[in-house]
Amino acid sequence: MTDYSHVDPADLDTEFSLTVDAADAGKRLDAVLAANLEALSRNRIQALIKSGDVTVGGAKIVEPKYRVNEGDALTLTLPEPEDPEPMGEDIPLAVVFEDEHLIVIDKPAGLVVHPGAGNWTGTLVNALIHHCGDSLSGIGGVRRPGIVHRIDKDTSGLLVVAKTDQAHSGLAAQFADHGRTGPLERAYLALVWGAPASLKGTIDANLARSHTNRQKIAVVKTAGRRAITHWQVKERFSHAGEPALASLMECRLETGRTHQIRVHMAHIGHPLIGDSDYGSGFKTKANRLEEPLKGLVANFGRQALHAGLLVFEHPVSGKTLRFESQTPPDFENLLSALRNF
Structure with a gap:
C-alpha cells in the first residue's frame, strides 16, 4: 500500500496506510493519524474512527484514544463525500x-x-x-x-x-x-448616529441573547460571552454648527460575536444608521432631516455596515493574504449625502 505520511491534500487517495514507528508507539490512534494526515482535521479523523473506517493490524478500531504499538499497521479508508443537503444554485458571486x-x-x-x-x-x-x-x-x-x-x-x-x-x-x-498570535485582521466601516467624544476607544462588553427578544443580542453584566470591539472615528458629519449628526467609524474585531458591532455601537449611544433592530430609537431624528438625506436614510433599508478589510494566513501555504473591499453604491451614496448635508 502507498504510504501517505504528510500527504498533500490534492494527492489524498481513498485509502491511507501507515506503520507505527518507535516515536509514535504508545500514542493515541487519532493523534498518530492526525500528525501524518494533515489534509484531515483531528475531528474528522475521530469521526472516521468511530464510524469504523480505521483498522489496526486488520482489526477494526472504533475508539480514538486507542493506544498504538510499534509495528502496528494502520489503515484508514475514506468514504466518498456525501452530497450536501442544500442544493447548488446559480447565484452570481463576486x-x-x-x-x-x-x-x-x-x-x-x-x-x-x-x-x-x-x-x-x-x-x-x-x-x-x-x-x-x-x-x-x-x-x-x-x-x-x-x-x-x-x-x-x-x-x-x-x-x-x-x-x-x-x-x-x-x-x-x-x-x-482572533488574531492574538497570527496575522488575522477584520475591519468594518460603519455609519453611526452622532459622534463619540473621543476619536478612538475600545468596547469590552459581554454579549448574550436578549431575555425579551431571543432574535436579538444584548449587553449583559454577568455571564454571556466576552466581546471586544476597537473603534476609531474616521469622519464626523455636522450641520449648521450643531453637534455631530453622524460619524464614519472603523471597527476592528478582537472577538467575533453575533451582531457584535451593531450591539456595541448602540451600547455606547451611537447605533448604526439603518439598523432597525438596535437603532430604531433614532427614527425620529431621521424624520427631521432635510432632503435628499432624509430620503436616503429612510430608504437605506439595512444597517450601514461594510466588512472592508480581511487579513489572514493561508492555511496551507502559510502566506499572509490581505483583501480590501470598496464600500458598495448604497453606502457611498449615503456617505456622500452626509458629507454634503
Missing part, C-alpha cells in the same frame, strides 16, 4: 480570490450566508455549492463549503470560505484565536 483550498467572496447586502429557518434557498452556501462543484473535497465527510465566520444578511463585504477539510481546520483555528 469572487475576490480562489484557489484549490479556499475562496474569498465580496458578499452583497441582502445575501444570507447559511441556510436556516426561513432561508433554506438563495444563500451564499447554495451559491458556493454551485460555483465550486467538485472542488469541494468533503469537509467533515460532506461535499460542502466550510463556513468559518459569518457576516449578517444585511452587512456587505469580505468573507473567506474553506473548500477543503485542511483549509477549514486552519482557518477555524485562526478565527478562534
Whole structure:
C-alpha cells in the first residue's frame, strides 16, 4: 500500500496506510493519524474512527484514544463525500480570490450566508455549492463549503470560505484565536448616529441573547460571552454648527460575536444608521432631516455596515493574504449625502 505520511491534500487517495514507528508507539490512534494526515482535521479523523473506517493490524478500531504499538499497521479508508443537503444554485458571486483550498467572496447586502429557518434557498452556501462543484473535497465527510465566520444578511463585504477539510481546520483555528498570535485582521466601516467624544476607544462588553427578544443580542453584566470591539472615528458629519449628526467609524474585531458591532455601537449611544433592530430609537431624528438625506436614510433599508478589510494566513501555504473591499453604491451614496448635508 502507498504510504501517505504528510500527504498533500490534492494527492489524498481513498485509502491511507501507515506503520507505527518507535516515536509514535504508545500514542493515541487519532493523534498518530492526525500528525501524518494533515489534509484531515483531528475531528474528522475521530469521526472516521468511530464510524469504523480505521483498522489496526486488520482489526477494526472504533475508539480514538486507542493506544498504538510499534509495528502496528494502520489503515484508514475514506468514504466518498456525501452530497450536501442544500442544493447548488446559480447565484452570481463576486469572487475576490480562489484557489484549490479556499475562496474569498465580496458578499452583497441582502445575501444570507447559511441556510436556516426561513432561508433554506438563495444563500451564499447554495451559491458556493454551485460555483465550486467538485472542488469541494468533503469537509467533515460532506461535499460542502466550510463556513468559518459569518457576516449578517444585511452587512456587505469580505468573507473567506474553506473548500477543503485542511483549509477549514486552519482557518477555524485562526478565527478562534482572533488574531492574538497570527496575522488575522477584520475591519468594518460603519455609519453611526452622532459622534463619540473621543476619536478612538475600545468596547469590552459581554454579549448574550436578549431575555425579551431571543432574535436579538444584548449587553449583559454577568455571564454571556466576552466581546471586544476597537473603534476609531474616521469622519464626523455636522450641520449648521450643531453637534455631530453622524460619524464614519472603523471597527476592528478582537472577538467575533453575533451582531457584535451593531450591539456595541448602540451600547455606547451611537447605533448604526439603518439598523432597525438596535437603532430604531433614532427614527425620529431621521424624520427631521432635510432632503435628499432624509430620503436616503429612510430608504437605506439595512444597517450601514461594510466588512472592508480581511487579513489572514493561508492555511496551507502559510502566506499572509490581505483583501480590501470598496464600500458598495448604497453606502457611498449615503456617505456622500452626509458629507454634503
